[in-house]
Amino acid sequence: MQTIEELHPISITIYFMAVMGIAMFSTNPIMMGLSMTGAILYFLTRNGKGHFKMHLSFVILFTVLALMNPLVSHNGITVLFVVNDNPITLEAFLYGLNSATMIISILYWLRLFSMIMTSEKILCVFGAISPKIALVLSMSLRFVPLFQNQAKKVNDSQKAVGYFQSDNIIDSIHQKMRVFDIVLTWALENGIITANSMEARGYSVGKRSHFSIHPIRKNDIILMLITCILSGVCISAMAWGKMTFLFYPEITAPETDLFAVGGMIGYGILVLLPSIIQKGTEKQWNYLQSKI
Amino acid sequence: MIIIQNSKLRHFLKKIIPVVGFPAFVLMGSTMLNEKYHLAISFLGALTALLLFVTDFEKKKTGTRRIVVVSVMTAMCFIGRFLPVLMPMTAFITLTGVYIGSESGFLVGALSAVLSNFYFGQGPWTIFQMLAWGMIGYIAGILANPLKRNLILLMVYGAVAGILYSFIMDIWTVLWYNKGMDWNLYRNALITAIPYTVSYAVSGILFLGLLAKPFGEKLERIKIKYGI
Numbered sequence: 001m002q003t004i005e006e007l008h009p010i011s012i013t014i015y016f017m018a019v020m021g022i023a024m025f026s027t028n029p030i031m032m033g034l035s036m037t038g039a040i041l042y043f044l045t046r047n048g049k050g051h052f053k054m055h056l057s058f059v060i061l062f063t064v065l066a067l068m069n070p071l072v073s074h075n076g077i078t079v080l081f082v083v084n085d086n087p088i089t090l091e092a093f094l095y096g097l098n099s100a101t102m103i104i105s106i107l108y109w110l111r112l113f114s115m116i117m118t119s120e121k122i123l124c125v126f127g128a129i130s131p132k133i134a135l136v137l138s139m140s141l142r143f144v145p146l147f148q149n150q151a152k153k154v155n156d157s158q159k160a161v162g163y164f165q166s167d168n169i170i171d172s173i174h175q176k177m178r179v180f181d182i183v184l185t186w187a188l189e190n191g192i193i194t195a196n197s198m199e200a201r202g203y204s205v206g207k208r209s210h211f212s213i214h215p216i217r218k219n220d221i222i223l224m225l226i227t228c229i230l231s232g233v234c235i236s237a238m239a240w241g242k243m244t245f246l247f248y249p250e251i252t253a254p255e256t257d258l259f260a261v262g263g264m265i266g267y268g269i270l271v272l273l274p275s276i277i278q279k280g281t282e283k284q285w286n287y288l289q290s291k292i
Numbered sequence: 293m294i295i296i297q298n299s300k301l302r303h304f305l306k307k308i309i310p311v312v313g314f315p316a317f318v319l320m321g322s323t324m325l326n327e328k329y330h331l332a333i334s335f336l337g338a339l340t341a342l343l344l345f346v347t348d349f350e351k352k353k354t355g356t357r358r359i360v361v362v363s364v365m366t367a368m369c370f371i372g373r374f375l376p377v378l379m380p381m382t383a384f385i386t387l388t389g390v391y392i393g394s395e396s397g398f399l400v401g402a403l404s405a406v407l408s409n410f411y412f413g414q415g416p417w418t419i420f421q422m423l424a425w426g427m428i429g430y431i432a433g434i435l436a437n438p439l440k441r442n443l444i445l446l447m448v449y450g451a452v453a454g455i456l457y458s459f460i461m462d463i464w465t466v467l468w469y470n471k472g473m474d475w476n477l478y479r480n481a482l483i484t485a486i487p488y489t490v491s492y493a494v495s496g497i498l499f500l501g502l503l504a505k506p507f508g509e510k511l512e513r514i515k516i517k518y519g520i
Binding site (some may be wrong): 020024072103106107130132140141145146189192195 | 294331332346347350353354355356357360361362364366367368370371398404407414468469470471474477480502507511514518
Protein backbone atom coordinates (compact mmCIF):
# COMPACT_ATOMS: atom_id res chain seq x y z
CA MET A 1 0.00 0.00 0.00
CA GLN A 2 1.26 3.47 -0.85
CA THR A 3 0.28 6.75 0.73
CA ILE A 4 -0.91 9.53 -1.55
CA GLU A 5 2.42 11.30 -1.49
CA GLU A 6 4.34 8.30 -2.81
CA LEU A 7 2.29 8.24 -5.99
CA HIS A 8 3.04 9.85 -9.34
CA PRO A 9 3.11 13.70 -9.25
CA ILE A 10 0.48 13.97 -11.97
CA SER A 11 -2.05 11.86 -10.09
CA ILE A 12 -1.34 13.82 -6.91
CA THR A 13 -1.90 17.07 -8.81
CA ILE A 14 -5.17 15.83 -10.33
CA TYR A 15 -6.40 14.76 -6.89
CA PHE A 16 -5.60 18.10 -5.27
CA MET A 17 -6.98 20.13 -8.19
CA ALA A 18 -10.26 18.22 -8.00
CA VAL A 19 -10.60 18.65 -4.23
CA MET A 20 -9.67 22.34 -4.24
CA GLY A 21 -11.58 23.15 -7.40
CA ILE A 22 -14.83 21.75 -6.05
CA ALA A 23 -14.33 23.53 -2.72
CA MET A 24 -13.58 26.80 -4.49
CA PHE A 25 -16.60 26.86 -6.77
CA SER A 26 -19.19 25.49 -4.37
CA THR A 27 -21.27 27.64 -2.05
CA ASN A 28 -22.89 24.86 -0.08
CA PRO A 29 -22.00 24.98 3.64
CA ILE A 30 -22.03 21.18 3.94
CA MET A 31 -19.40 20.92 1.20
CA MET A 32 -17.30 23.59 2.93
CA GLY A 33 -17.52 21.66 6.18
CA LEU A 34 -16.47 18.44 4.44
CA SER A 35 -13.53 20.16 2.79
CA MET A 36 -12.39 21.70 6.08
CA THR A 37 -12.72 18.39 7.98
CA GLY A 38 -10.84 16.47 5.30
CA ALA A 39 -8.03 19.02 5.10
CA ILE A 40 -7.49 19.26 8.86
CA LEU A 41 -7.71 15.47 9.35
CA TYR A 42 -5.16 14.85 6.61
CA PHE A 43 -2.90 17.58 7.98
CA LEU A 44 -3.01 16.06 11.47
CA THR A 45 -2.57 12.44 10.35
CA ARG A 46 0.32 13.39 8.07
CA ASN A 47 2.22 15.87 10.23
CA GLY A 48 1.14 14.89 13.73
CA LYS A 49 1.17 17.52 16.43
CA GLY A 50 3.16 20.71 16.16
CA HIS A 51 2.84 23.45 13.52
CA PHE A 52 1.21 25.44 16.28
CA LYS A 53 2.10 28.81 14.76
CA MET A 54 0.49 27.93 11.45
CA HIS A 55 -2.74 26.75 13.07
CA LEU A 56 -2.86 29.90 15.16
CA SER A 57 -2.38 32.17 12.16
CA PHE A 58 -5.13 30.32 10.30
CA VAL A 59 -7.50 30.73 13.27
CA ILE A 60 -6.81 34.47 13.36
CA LEU A 61 -7.26 34.77 9.59
CA PHE A 62 -10.49 32.79 9.83
CA THR A 63 -11.89 35.19 12.43
CA VAL A 64 -10.93 38.26 10.41
CA LEU A 65 -12.39 36.89 7.18
CA ALA A 66 -15.60 35.74 8.84
CA LEU A 67 -16.18 39.12 10.50
CA MET A 68 -15.24 41.18 7.44
CA ASN A 69 -18.32 40.38 5.36
CA PRO A 70 -21.11 41.55 7.73
CA LEU A 71 -19.23 44.83 8.25
CA VAL A 72 -19.00 45.49 4.52
CA SER A 73 -22.05 43.88 3.01
CA HIS A 74 -25.52 44.82 4.25
CA ASN A 75 -27.69 42.52 2.17
CA GLY A 76 -30.12 40.14 3.80
CA ILE A 77 -33.41 40.54 5.62
CA THR A 78 -32.73 39.44 9.19
CA VAL A 79 -31.19 42.45 10.93
CA LEU A 80 -29.31 41.54 14.09
CA PHE A 81 -28.30 45.03 15.22
CA VAL A 82 -27.38 48.40 13.78
CA VAL A 83 -23.94 50.00 13.92
CA ASN A 84 -23.55 53.61 12.72
CA ASP A 85 -26.76 53.36 10.68
CA ASN A 86 -25.44 50.24 9.00
CA PRO A 87 -27.51 47.12 9.59
CA ILE A 88 -25.58 43.97 10.47
CA THR A 89 -27.52 41.04 9.06
CA LEU A 90 -27.55 37.37 9.93
CA GLU A 91 -27.30 36.40 6.25
CA ALA A 92 -24.16 38.46 5.69
CA PHE A 93 -22.62 36.98 8.83
CA LEU A 94 -23.32 33.39 7.71
CA TYR A 95 -22.08 34.17 4.22
CA GLY A 96 -18.82 35.48 5.68
CA LEU A 97 -18.50 32.36 7.82
CA ASN A 98 -19.03 30.19 4.75
CA SER A 99 -16.46 32.09 2.67
CA ALA A 100 -13.95 32.04 5.51
CA THR A 101 -14.35 28.26 5.87
CA MET A 102 -13.77 27.87 2.15
CA ILE A 103 -10.64 30.02 2.12
CA ILE A 104 -9.08 28.47 5.22
CA SER A 105 -9.80 24.93 4.05
CA ILE A 106 -8.16 25.71 0.72
CA LEU A 107 -5.19 27.23 2.51
CA TYR A 108 -4.84 23.95 4.45
CA TRP A 109 -5.04 21.92 1.23
CA LEU A 110 -2.47 24.21 -0.38
CA ARG A 111 -0.12 23.87 2.57
CA LEU A 112 -0.40 20.10 2.24
CA PHE A 113 0.08 20.35 -1.51
CA SER A 114 3.30 22.32 -1.20
CA MET A 115 4.53 19.97 1.55
CA ILE A 116 3.96 16.95 -0.70
CA MET A 117 4.90 18.42 -4.07
CA THR A 118 8.55 19.34 -3.80
CA SER A 119 9.97 21.50 -6.59
CA GLU A 120 11.28 18.40 -8.36
CA LYS A 121 7.76 16.92 -8.54
CA ILE A 122 6.34 20.22 -9.84
CA LEU A 123 8.99 20.22 -12.54
CA CYS A 124 7.85 16.73 -13.50
CA VAL A 125 4.29 18.01 -13.95
CA PHE A 126 5.48 21.03 -15.96
CA GLY A 127 7.63 18.72 -18.04
CA ALA A 128 4.57 16.76 -19.07
CA ILE A 129 2.87 19.96 -20.25
CA SER A 130 5.88 21.70 -21.77
CA PRO A 131 9.46 20.36 -21.55
CA LYS A 132 10.88 23.74 -22.56
CA ILE A 133 9.19 25.59 -19.68
CA ALA A 134 10.36 22.89 -17.29
CA LEU A 135 13.91 23.42 -18.57
CA VAL A 136 13.75 27.18 -18.01
CA LEU A 137 12.33 26.69 -14.52
CA SER A 138 14.89 24.11 -13.47
CA MET A 139 17.74 26.27 -14.80
CA SER A 140 16.44 29.26 -12.84
CA LEU A 141 16.20 27.13 -9.71
CA ARG A 142 19.86 26.31 -10.12
CA PHE A 143 20.86 29.91 -10.91
CA VAL A 144 19.42 31.31 -7.70
CA PRO A 145 22.01 29.83 -5.28
CA LEU A 146 24.72 30.30 -7.90
CA PHE A 147 24.09 34.04 -8.13
CA GLN A 148 23.81 34.39 -4.37
CA ASN A 149 27.21 32.75 -3.92
CA GLN A 150 28.73 34.91 -6.61
CA ALA A 151 27.26 38.07 -5.06
CA LYS A 152 28.78 37.14 -1.72
CA LYS A 153 32.18 36.55 -3.33
CA VAL A 154 32.07 39.85 -5.22
CA ASN A 155 30.96 41.71 -2.12
CA ASP A 156 33.77 40.23 -0.02
CA SER A 157 36.43 41.00 -2.57
CA GLN A 158 35.20 44.56 -3.05
CA LYS A 159 35.36 45.07 0.68
CA ALA A 160 38.81 43.50 0.88
CA VAL A 161 40.07 45.89 -1.77
CA GLY A 162 38.82 48.69 0.47
CA TYR A 163 36.36 50.38 -1.84
CA PHE A 164 33.60 51.08 0.66
CA GLN A 165 33.09 52.08 4.24
CA SER A 166 30.51 50.09 6.11
CA ASP A 167 29.17 52.94 8.28
CA ASN A 168 27.95 55.21 5.51
CA ILE A 169 24.45 54.75 4.04
CA ILE A 170 25.18 56.39 0.70
CA ASP A 171 28.34 54.39 0.39
CA SER A 172 26.54 51.17 1.19
CA ILE A 173 23.89 51.87 -1.47
CA HIS A 174 26.73 52.53 -3.94
CA GLN A 175 28.29 49.27 -2.91
CA LYS A 176 25.06 47.31 -3.42
CA MET A 177 24.57 48.86 -6.85
CA ARG A 178 28.13 48.03 -7.81
CA VAL A 179 27.86 44.42 -6.64
CA PHE A 180 24.56 44.06 -8.47
CA ASP A 181 26.15 45.47 -11.63
CA ILE A 182 29.05 43.07 -11.49
CA VAL A 183 26.90 40.04 -10.71
CA LEU A 184 24.46 40.86 -13.51
CA THR A 185 27.23 41.10 -16.09
CA TRP A 186 28.74 37.90 -14.82
CA ALA A 187 25.36 36.15 -14.81
CA LEU A 188 24.56 37.07 -18.39
CA GLU A 189 28.02 36.05 -19.63
CA ASN A 190 27.80 32.85 -17.63
CA GLY A 191 24.41 32.20 -19.20
CA ILE A 192 25.86 32.58 -22.68
CA ILE A 193 28.62 30.11 -21.80
CA THR A 194 25.99 27.70 -20.51
CA ALA A 195 24.06 28.07 -23.73
CA ASN A 196 27.18 27.44 -25.83
CA SER A 197 27.99 24.37 -23.80
CA MET A 198 24.42 23.11 -24.18
CA GLU A 199 24.59 23.57 -27.91
CA ALA A 200 27.94 21.81 -28.14
CA ARG A 201 26.35 18.81 -26.45
CA GLY A 202 23.52 18.65 -28.92
CA TYR A 203 20.66 20.57 -27.34
CA SER A 204 18.17 21.73 -29.98
CA VAL A 205 19.20 18.95 -32.37
CA GLY A 206 16.33 16.61 -31.58
CA LYS A 207 12.94 17.08 -30.02
CA ARG A 208 13.17 17.89 -26.36
CA SER A 209 11.84 15.22 -24.03
CA HIS A 210 11.84 15.22 -20.27
CA PHE A 211 13.27 12.86 -17.72
CA SER A 212 11.19 11.56 -14.89
CA ILE A 213 12.03 9.12 -12.14
CA HIS A 214 8.37 8.51 -11.36
CA PRO A 215 6.82 5.51 -13.10
CA ILE A 216 3.04 5.29 -13.45
CA ARG A 217 1.96 2.32 -11.34
CA LYS A 218 -1.31 0.51 -10.80
CA ASN A 219 -2.15 2.61 -7.73
CA ASP A 220 -1.79 5.85 -9.70
CA ILE A 221 -4.39 4.72 -12.19
CA ILE A 222 -6.70 3.61 -9.37
CA LEU A 223 -6.39 7.00 -7.65
CA MET A 224 -7.02 8.86 -10.93
CA LEU A 225 -10.10 6.75 -11.64
CA ILE A 226 -11.49 7.25 -8.12
CA THR A 227 -10.85 10.99 -8.34
CA CYS A 228 -12.51 11.28 -11.74
CA ILE A 229 -15.61 9.26 -10.77
CA LEU A 230 -16.22 10.89 -7.38
CA SER A 231 -15.55 14.44 -8.53
CA GLY A 232 -17.62 13.76 -11.66
CA VAL A 233 -20.62 12.82 -9.52
CA CYS A 234 -20.09 15.90 -7.37
CA ILE A 235 -19.57 18.33 -10.25
CA SER A 236 -22.62 17.07 -12.12
CA ALA A 237 -24.71 17.50 -8.98
CA MET A 238 -23.37 21.05 -8.77
CA ALA A 239 -24.00 21.71 -12.45
CA TRP A 240 -27.60 20.53 -12.16
CA GLY A 241 -28.09 23.10 -9.42
CA LYS A 242 -28.77 20.53 -6.73
CA MET A 243 -26.30 22.17 -4.38
CA THR A 244 -26.96 25.86 -4.92
CA PHE A 245 -27.36 27.49 -1.59
CA LEU A 246 -28.56 31.07 -1.59
CA PHE A 247 -27.69 33.44 1.24
CA TYR A 248 -29.23 36.63 -0.11
CA PRO A 249 -31.82 37.97 0.42
CA GLU A 250 -32.89 35.03 2.54
CA ILE A 251 -31.21 31.74 3.30
CA THR A 252 -32.75 29.17 1.01
CA ALA A 253 -31.47 25.64 0.87
CA PRO A 254 -32.47 23.50 -2.11
CA GLU A 255 -34.55 20.43 -1.51
CA THR A 256 -32.15 17.61 -0.88
CA ASP A 257 -32.70 14.68 -3.18
CA LEU A 258 -30.69 11.55 -3.89
CA PHE A 259 -28.50 13.27 -6.47
CA ALA A 260 -27.33 16.02 -4.09
CA VAL A 261 -26.74 13.54 -1.27
CA GLY A 262 -24.78 11.33 -3.67
CA GLY A 263 -22.58 14.27 -4.65
CA MET A 264 -21.93 15.17 -1.03
CA ILE A 265 -21.09 11.57 -0.10
CA GLY A 266 -18.79 11.37 -3.13
CA TYR A 267 -16.96 14.52 -2.07
CA GLY A 268 -16.81 13.29 1.51
CA ILE A 269 -15.11 10.06 0.44
CA LEU A 270 -12.76 12.03 -1.81
CA VAL A 271 -11.56 14.38 0.94
CA LEU A 272 -11.25 11.66 3.58
CA LEU A 273 -9.36 9.30 1.25
CA PRO A 274 -5.79 10.49 1.98
CA SER A 275 -6.18 10.36 5.76
CA ILE A 276 -7.71 6.86 5.55
CA ILE A 277 -4.87 5.63 3.33
CA GLN A 278 -2.32 7.27 5.63
CA LYS A 279 -3.79 5.61 8.74
CA GLY A 280 -4.06 2.29 6.86
CA THR A 281 -0.40 2.28 5.88
CA GLU A 282 0.62 3.17 9.43
CA LYS A 283 -1.46 0.26 10.78
CA GLN A 284 0.07 -2.06 8.20
CA TRP A 285 3.56 -0.92 9.09
CA ASN A 286 2.96 -1.47 12.81
CA TYR A 287 1.42 -4.86 12.10
CA LEU A 288 4.38 -5.98 9.98
CA GLN A 289 6.83 -4.69 12.57
CA SER A 290 5.14 -6.53 15.42
CA LYS A 291 5.51 -9.79 13.49
CA ILE A 292 9.30 -9.53 13.27
CA MET B 293 0.12 19.36 -26.72
CA ILE B 294 -2.52 20.80 -28.99
CA ILE B 295 -1.38 20.35 -32.55
CA ILE B 296 -3.23 21.81 -35.51
CA GLN B 297 -1.62 20.63 -38.71
CA ASN B 298 -3.16 23.08 -41.16
CA SER B 299 -0.94 26.17 -40.94
CA LYS B 300 -3.59 28.51 -42.45
CA LEU B 301 -6.10 27.45 -39.82
CA ARG B 302 -3.46 27.88 -37.15
CA HIS B 303 -2.66 31.43 -38.21
CA PHE B 304 -6.35 32.21 -38.38
CA LEU B 305 -6.89 30.87 -34.86
CA LYS B 306 -3.87 32.75 -33.58
CA LYS B 307 -5.38 36.03 -34.76
CA ILE B 308 -9.00 35.30 -33.95
CA ILE B 309 -8.63 33.91 -30.41
CA PRO B 310 -6.96 36.87 -28.68
CA VAL B 311 -8.74 39.58 -30.65
CA VAL B 312 -12.30 38.27 -30.93
CA GLY B 313 -12.69 35.07 -28.97
CA PHE B 314 -11.29 36.17 -25.67
CA PRO B 315 -13.16 39.47 -25.21
CA ALA B 316 -16.34 37.76 -26.39
CA PHE B 317 -15.82 35.02 -23.83
CA VAL B 318 -15.27 37.52 -21.04
CA LEU B 319 -18.21 39.74 -22.04
CA MET B 320 -20.52 36.77 -22.36
CA GLY B 321 -19.43 35.47 -19.00
CA SER B 322 -19.89 38.80 -17.26
CA THR B 323 -23.27 39.67 -18.72
CA MET B 324 -25.15 36.46 -19.46
CA LEU B 325 -24.19 34.17 -16.62
CA ASN B 326 -25.13 34.46 -12.99
CA GLU B 327 -22.59 36.42 -10.96
CA LYS B 328 -21.53 33.43 -8.91
CA TYR B 329 -19.83 32.05 -12.02
CA HIS B 330 -17.47 35.06 -12.25
CA LEU B 331 -14.75 33.26 -10.31
CA ALA B 332 -14.93 30.20 -12.52
CA ILE B 333 -14.89 32.32 -15.68
CA SER B 334 -11.94 34.45 -14.64
CA PHE B 335 -10.05 31.35 -13.56
CA LEU B 336 -10.70 29.48 -16.80
CA GLY B 337 -9.91 32.57 -18.86
CA ALA B 338 -6.56 33.11 -17.18
CA LEU B 339 -5.69 29.43 -17.45
CA THR B 340 -6.53 29.25 -21.18
CA ALA B 341 -4.52 32.40 -21.88
CA LEU B 342 -1.48 30.87 -20.20
CA LEU B 343 -1.96 27.52 -21.94
CA LEU B 344 -2.23 29.22 -25.33
CA PHE B 345 0.98 31.07 -24.70
CA VAL B 346 2.79 27.94 -23.48
CA THR B 347 1.72 25.85 -26.48
CA ASP B 348 2.89 28.61 -28.81
CA PHE B 349 6.23 28.81 -27.04
CA GLU B 350 6.61 25.04 -27.05
CA LYS B 351 6.03 24.75 -30.78
CA LYS B 352 8.25 27.63 -31.78
CA LYS B 353 11.97 27.21 -32.30
CA THR B 354 13.68 29.39 -29.69
CA GLY B 355 17.42 29.89 -29.61
CA THR B 356 19.29 28.22 -26.75
CA ARG B 357 20.85 31.54 -25.75
CA ARG B 358 17.50 33.21 -25.47
CA ILE B 359 16.20 30.42 -23.25
CA VAL B 360 19.20 30.71 -20.95
CA VAL B 361 18.95 34.51 -20.76
CA VAL B 362 15.25 34.17 -19.87
CA SER B 363 16.10 31.80 -17.05
CA VAL B 364 18.87 34.13 -15.82
CA MET B 365 16.38 36.99 -15.66
CA THR B 366 13.82 34.77 -13.93
CA ALA B 367 16.37 33.88 -11.26
CA MET B 368 17.18 37.60 -10.84
CA CYS B 369 13.48 38.38 -10.32
CA PHE B 370 13.22 35.59 -7.77
CA ILE B 371 16.15 36.98 -5.79
CA GLY B 372 14.72 40.49 -6.12
CA ARG B 373 11.45 39.47 -4.50
CA PHE B 374 13.26 38.90 -1.20
CA LEU B 375 13.99 42.62 -0.73
CA PRO B 376 12.07 43.81 2.34
CA VAL B 377 9.79 46.71 1.33
CA LEU B 378 10.52 47.40 -2.31
CA MET B 379 9.60 45.24 -5.28
CA PRO B 380 12.15 45.27 -8.08
CA MET B 381 10.34 42.49 -9.97
CA THR B 382 8.19 44.85 -12.04
CA ALA B 383 11.28 46.80 -13.08
CA PHE B 384 13.22 43.67 -14.07
CA ILE B 385 10.30 42.28 -16.05
CA THR B 386 9.75 45.61 -17.82
CA LEU B 387 13.42 45.88 -18.77
CA THR B 388 13.46 42.32 -20.09
CA GLY B 389 10.38 43.03 -22.17
CA VAL B 390 11.85 46.27 -23.54
CA TYR B 391 15.32 44.99 -24.37
CA ILE B 392 14.85 41.30 -25.25
CA GLY B 393 11.34 41.17 -26.63
CA SER B 394 7.74 40.83 -25.60
CA GLU B 395 7.68 37.03 -25.57
CA SER B 396 10.68 36.86 -23.25
CA GLY B 397 9.12 39.56 -21.09
CA PHE B 398 5.96 37.50 -20.71
CA LEU B 399 7.95 34.36 -19.92
CA VAL B 400 10.09 36.06 -17.29
CA GLY B 401 7.03 37.55 -15.63
CA ALA B 402 5.01 34.36 -15.62
CA LEU B 403 7.82 32.02 -14.62
CA SER B 404 9.17 34.23 -11.86
CA ALA B 405 5.67 34.15 -10.34
CA VAL B 406 5.73 30.34 -10.33
CA LEU B 407 9.29 30.17 -9.08
CA SER B 408 9.01 32.70 -6.26
CA ASN B 409 5.77 31.09 -5.12
CA PHE B 410 7.73 27.94 -4.32
CA TYR B 411 8.90 30.06 -1.43
CA PHE B 412 5.96 32.42 -0.84
CA GLY B 413 3.26 29.77 -1.27
CA GLN B 414 1.60 28.39 -4.38
CA GLY B 415 -2.12 28.75 -4.80
CA PRO B 416 -4.85 29.62 -7.25
CA TRP B 417 -3.54 33.18 -7.13
CA THR B 418 -0.33 31.98 -8.85
CA ILE B 419 -2.22 31.86 -12.14
CA PHE B 420 -3.37 35.47 -11.82
CA GLN B 421 0.08 36.64 -10.78
CA MET B 422 1.55 34.82 -13.77
CA LEU B 423 -0.87 36.53 -16.10
CA ALA B 424 -0.50 39.99 -14.54
CA TRP B 425 3.31 40.00 -14.47
CA GLY B 426 3.47 38.31 -17.84
CA MET B 427 1.30 41.04 -19.35
CA ILE B 428 3.53 43.73 -17.82
CA GLY B 429 6.48 42.22 -19.67
CA TYR B 430 4.53 41.63 -22.88
CA ILE B 431 3.18 45.18 -23.13
CA ALA B 432 6.63 46.57 -22.32
CA GLY B 433 7.92 44.59 -25.29
CA ILE B 434 5.25 46.05 -27.57
CA LEU B 435 6.05 49.60 -26.42
CA ALA B 436 9.80 48.91 -26.62
CA ASN B 437 10.77 51.74 -28.99
CA PRO B 438 9.27 54.74 -27.17
CA LEU B 439 10.23 53.29 -23.77
CA LYS B 440 13.86 52.82 -24.82
CA ARG B 441 14.18 56.41 -25.94
CA ASN B 442 12.48 58.15 -23.04
CA LEU B 443 13.50 57.43 -19.44
CA ILE B 444 10.61 59.41 -17.93
CA LEU B 445 8.12 57.42 -19.97
CA LEU B 446 9.75 54.21 -18.76
CA MET B 447 9.43 55.29 -15.14
CA VAL B 448 5.78 56.22 -15.67
CA TYR B 449 5.22 52.80 -17.21
CA GLY B 450 6.80 51.18 -14.15
CA ALA B 451 4.54 53.10 -11.78
CA VAL B 452 1.39 52.40 -13.79
CA ALA B 453 2.30 48.72 -14.11
CA GLY B 454 2.79 48.43 -10.36
CA ILE B 455 -0.56 50.09 -9.61
CA LEU B 456 -2.41 48.01 -12.20
CA TYR B 457 -0.83 44.84 -10.82
CA SER B 458 -2.18 45.67 -7.39
CA PHE B 459 -5.65 46.47 -8.81
CA ILE B 460 -5.82 43.22 -10.77
CA MET B 461 -4.77 41.13 -7.80
CA ASP B 462 -7.44 42.83 -5.67
CA ILE B 463 -10.12 41.88 -8.20
CA TRP B 464 -8.98 38.32 -7.71
CA THR B 465 -9.06 38.65 -3.90
CA VAL B 466 -12.67 39.86 -4.04
CA LEU B 467 -13.69 37.15 -6.50
CA TRP B 468 -12.15 34.48 -4.34
CA TYR B 469 -13.84 35.70 -1.18
CA ASN B 470 -17.20 36.50 -2.67
CA LYS B 471 -17.49 34.37 -5.87
CA GLY B 472 -19.01 37.34 -7.72
CA MET B 473 -17.85 40.93 -8.09
CA ASP B 474 -18.84 43.21 -5.24
CA TRP B 475 -17.79 46.87 -5.63
CA ASN B 476 -18.10 47.56 -1.94
CA LEU B 477 -15.68 44.77 -1.07
CA TYR B 478 -13.41 45.80 -3.92
CA ARG B 479 -13.19 49.35 -2.62
CA ASN B 480 -12.32 48.07 0.83
CA ALA B 481 -9.72 45.70 -0.59
CA LEU B 482 -8.14 48.58 -2.51
CA ILE B 483 -8.06 50.73 0.62
CA THR B 484 -6.38 48.03 2.71
CA ALA B 485 -3.88 47.45 -0.09
CA ILE B 486 -2.81 51.13 -0.34
CA PRO B 487 0.62 50.60 1.31
CA TYR B 488 1.39 47.78 -1.14
CA THR B 489 0.16 49.76 -4.13
CA VAL B 490 2.30 52.73 -3.13
CA SER B 491 5.31 50.50 -2.61
CA TYR B 492 4.82 48.88 -6.05
CA ALA B 493 4.53 52.26 -7.74
CA VAL B 494 7.48 53.80 -5.90
CA SER B 495 9.71 50.80 -6.49
CA GLY B 496 8.72 50.80 -10.16
CA ILE B 497 9.88 54.41 -10.49
CA LEU B 498 12.94 53.97 -8.29
CA PHE B 499 14.32 50.79 -9.81
CA LEU B 500 13.62 51.75 -13.39
CA GLY B 501 15.27 55.13 -12.80
CA LEU B 502 18.29 53.54 -11.16
CA LEU B 503 18.68 50.43 -13.28
CA ALA B 504 17.39 51.37 -16.72
CA LYS B 505 20.74 52.61 -17.98
CA PRO B 506 23.19 49.98 -16.64
CA PHE B 507 20.73 47.14 -17.09
CA GLY B 508 19.73 48.24 -20.55
CA GLU B 509 23.33 48.62 -21.66
CA LYS B 510 24.15 45.11 -20.53
CA LEU B 511 21.15 43.50 -22.16
CA GLU B 512 21.77 45.48 -25.34
CA ARG B 513 25.42 44.43 -25.36
CA ILE B 514 24.56 40.75 -24.87
CA LYS B 515 21.98 41.04 -27.61
CA ILE B 516 24.38 42.61 -30.11
CA LYS B 517 27.44 40.57 -29.20
CA TYR B 518 25.83 37.16 -29.16
CA GLY B 519 22.86 37.73 -31.42
CA ILE B 520 19.99 36.57 -29.24
